[in-house]
Amino acid sequence: MGNKKYKGIEKKQARWGFIFVLPAMLFFSLFNFYPILNAFYTSFFDKRALSRRAPKFIGLGNYERLFRLSTAGNPLSFYNSLKATFIFTLGTFIPLLVMSLLLAVLVSYLKNGRVKKFLQISYYAPAVLSSVVAATIWMIIFDPRGLGNQWVNTLFNTPGVDHRWLVDPTMERLSTMVIYFWKYIGYFVILFITGLASIPPTLYEASLIDGANKNQTFWRITLPLLKPTVVLVSVMSMLQCLKTFSTQYMIYTNGAPRAAINVITFNIYVTGIQEQYLSRASAMSVVLFVLMMLLTLLQFRATKSENVDY
Amino acid sequence: MKKTLVVLLLISMLLPLSLFAAGTKEAKVDESKPVTIEYWTHEDLARTELENELIAQFMKENPNITVKRTTTSATKLIELVQTAFAANQGPDMFNLPIENEYAYITNGRVAPVDYKAAGYKDKNDLIAKYMDSVLDTVTYEGEVYGLPLELTNWSIYINKKVFRSAGLDPEKDYPKTWEEMADVSEKLVIRDGDILVRRGFDFRYPYYLTFFVPMVEQLGGDLLSADGKKAIIGDEAWIKALKFMQEWGPSGRNLGSPTYKNARLIFDLDNNDIAMAHTGLYQQGRIEKDNKAFFDSREWMVVPFPTFKDAVRDVAACYYGHFFMVNADSDPAVQKAAWKLAAFMLAHGEDYLTRGGNIIQPTKALFESDTLKNMPYSQVFIDDMARAHMVYYGEDSAQIQTQIRYAVESVMLSGVSPEKALATLRAGVQEIIDER
Known part of the structure; x- marks a missing residue:
């Protein structure tokens, strides 16, 4: 009898639970599931943005075209986009992960509350700036007559040298990485600070009594207990980097050459929006989706993430 | 419970599809x-x-x-x-x-x-x-x-003061050919090391169909063959035009680059940043609005779009x-x-x-x-x-302009040879027109 009553309450609670999550499920399916399924479906057709004709079914034609070996040498090919995406992701997400962890630890160790708050706000401020404002700031810096050349030339005493921030392919890649790093570091610092705050202070007290120094505390207590946050941040930052678009778009629209920064999302934009090949762009987005899934699974496997018990 | 969950999930996934289907209906007025x-x-x-x-x-x-x-x-x-x-x-x-x-x-x-x-x-x-x-x-x-x-259409606006400051007479010394454009720009340019503090002239990047294709046409080249089936006609003309752009850029005579501020926008300010800009009649209204004193001073003038010295066709920038x-x-x-x-x-x-x-x-x-x-x-x-013709306006013009942009900017900025850039350009444009 008691068991029956218990089940009834559980059912009732679950029903209300569903009612509460239903709007989110609808929203998610409308704006996430549908586009994913639609992109997957569209990738098997030859659909042009303005065409009224029923799209022709071409099977794996779009995928075959993306991976056609004869296009590998073309600097605007999908192969080059894969390369540009990997270079950007590796060059950005590893420094993001390491630096955000170090900065979070630094902020957490600070005793002065005001300095702590100031640093938190400073790190996070770029994340809330609009892309237009960020673009304006960085274009002022990267203009050949801008602050970038002035600072570097003053620092290294190299007057009049143009460091070709948006001209040389390597510098162009580096510029996109710097902008991205600047914009998102604060977000990940906040995540790490939250993770650090969840570590019970009694562990630190115990380590202090046992005579551990700060270095030992960090490597033996902080880092192992921060593992779930490290996994979360590494997965999130990697996915963010794989999806990067606005930084490359901003630099390109300000005159920089495309090949070095033609990441997959940017290629999707050019192919689907500018060139109107919706199906080809859909195939690219499916490849990116699969790539993101595989890399995320790989990361989970590699880190063997599980809950940490304190 | 599981059934309810499955039903709810199905509804939530199918509802958007039905919403999209309903969205295509149009009311008659x-x-x-x-x-x-x-x-x-x-x-x-x-x-x-x-x-x-x-x-x-x-x-x-x-x-x-x-x-x-x-x-x-x-x-x-x-x-x-x-x-x-x-x-x-x-x-x-x-x-x-x-x-x-x-x-x-x-x-x-x-x-x-x-x-x-x-x-x-x-x-x-x-x-x-x-x-x-x-x-x-x-x-x-x-x-x-x-x-x-x-x-x-675009012609060349000149800031007379900047010309005079370089010892040039704008009425007589304005460039009539592209070769003169580079030489006059060299006289007008002010550099701080590699950095251009003042430019003589700079192009209207990235509108290559509008200004670059006519430059190629002046030399006898064409974007497409008469039947529209073959891409990039007249290699010599294309290579010469690409070489000119290469010389113009930071790896050549360093007279300008797409990464500097848009010449048309800074021309109005009359800040001794630029002597010449490539723009339309509409610029007059913008100069008047941005800098009335400069507009009223009439210290600006407009001259025709230049041609190459050995041009075989007299073609101005496309309209x-x-x-x-x-x-x-x-x-x-x-x-x-x-x-x-x-x-x-x-x-x-x-x-x-x-x-x-x-x-x-x-x-x-x-x-x-x-x-x-x-x-x-x-x-x-x-x-x-x-002297001009309508800009190339085929269905694929945006794609073709992207390919030309890549070719020009790769020789100007990335050290690619004009011959290699031309081969890539031809392959890219040919693929676009073959896919029509």
Whole structure:
């Protein structure tokens, strides 16, 4: 009898639970599931943005075209986009992960509350700036007559040298990485600070009594207990980097050459929006989706993430 | 419980599909009933002021028609209109550059001009009112699909003060050839090491179809063969033009680069940043607005688009047009009202020229008017237009421009040889036209 009553309450609670999550499920399916399924479906057709004709079914034609070996040498090919995406992701997400962890630890160790708050706000401020404002700031810096050349030339005493921030392919890649790093570091610092705050202070007290120094505390207590946050941040930052678009778009629209920064999302934009090949762009987005899934699974496997018990 | 969950998940996944399906239905509007025209256009403060005034007058004369005018930046508008049409939610009336608009005609997205609603007897009456061949661009399978809001070409603006500061006489020493353009720019340039503090001239990046293709044509090359099946004609001409751009860039004589600020925008400021800029008649209104003292000083002048010393053809920068077009999916009553509105606005060509952004509508009446003839340097633009042709406006023009951009910028900025850039360009453009 008691068991029956218990089940009834559980059912009732679950029903209300569903009612509460239903709007989110609808929203998610409308704006996430549908586009994913639609992109997957569209990738098997030859659909042009303005065409009224029923799209022709071409099977794996779009995928075959993306991976056609004869296009590998073309600097605007999908192969080059894969390369540009990997270079950007590796060059950005590893420094993001390491630096955000170090900065979070630094902020957490600070005793002065005001300095702590100031640093938190400073790190996070770029994340809330609009892309237009960020673009304006960085274009002022990267203009050949801008602050970038002035600072570097003053620092290294190299007057009049143009460091070709948006001209040389390597510098162009580096510029996109710097902008991205600047914009998102604060977000990940906040995540790490939250993770650090969840570590019970009694562990630190115990380590202090046992005579551990700060270095030992960090490597033996902080880092192992921060593992779930490290996994979360590494997965999130990697996915963010794989999806990067606005930084490359901003630099390109300000005159920089495309090949070095033609990441997959940017290629999707050019192919689907500018060139109107919706199906080809859909195939690219499916490849990116699969790539993101595989890399995320790989990361989970590699880190063997599980809950940490304190 | 599991069943409920599965049912709810299915509903949540299928509901959006049904919503999208329902979204494609369109309500029919009775012609006699009030209609609303959604008109999307690009930002231009002077034109907005004039068009708001004209629209108010139009609505007063046609109380059953409401016009909703929406503006956005010129670049963004191209994407917005296309995305809206792809979702069958395009505006009733819009304008874009012809190289972006042509695909709307060939894909049956826009309606032919309703001659009667626009106030013409028939097609011939409409064509007779415009300059020769201007409407050919928007004529497809015997019907005209657009009315020109503006026809624009670019000549060279010169800041006389900057010329004099370099010991040059602007009236005599202005560049007539591209070789002179580079030499004169060399004299005008001020550098701090590698960095250009003042440029002589710089190109209008990234509009390569408008200025670079005519430079190639001057040397005897062509973008496509006469039948449109073969890409990149006349290797020698292309390589010479690419070499010129390579020499222009930071790895050559270092006279300019796409990564510097847009020359046209800084010309108005008269800050000793630039001596020459490549732009249209409309720039006069912008100089007046941005820097009235400079405009009134008349320390600026306009000269023709140069040619190469050994040019085999006299070709000026291409002209391009923005055309009013009407959505073929709009209700017939809305279509009629839209053509009526377009014709009403275009009947005020002299207002557009003088206070609507200094834009030229290519009607015979305007070209014969004293208003156009009396605008400073208008004859330079008219003469350059006579030496020019319409920009390449095929369905694939955006793709082709991207390929040319890559070729030019790879030789200018990335150290790629003109021969290699040409081979990549040919392969890219040929693939585009083969896919048509």
